[in-house]
Amino acid sequence: MTGFDHVSIIVADAKRAFEFYHHVLGLEKVARPDLGFPGYWLDLGRGQTLHLMELPNPCQGVKRPAHGGRDDHFALRVDELEQWAAWLEKKGVPFTRSHSGRMALFLRDPDGNAIELFECG
Secondary structure, three states: OOOOOOEEEEEHHHHHHHHHHHHHOOOEEEEEOOOOOOOEEEEEEEOEEEEEEEEEOOOOOOOOOOOOHHOOOOEEOOOOOHHHHHHHHHHHEEEEEEOOOOOEEEEEEEOEEEEEOOOOO
């Protein structure tokens, strides 16, 4: 193995998901080939991308835990976690803090996909 390349998540509405990831988390769109279904690729830095795929969700209806840290999730490193907490509050995005005491926040996108924001320290 030589590294991590991308993470793909299923969304019900690619445009709605893009708006969330772009306007709330600040991720920028990168070129995506025509794959035969709607979606976006977003830059995570260092050649890594997040793929939003508008496809039928095989997990639809599955009950998810309230705290994203106890669910499937991906984690993004951030600086100034408390500034992110204030930003999410301003945007009206609910989040929970890490139950382990780590410097981490957990939120969900409009489709319920769990995201961790954590500050290394």
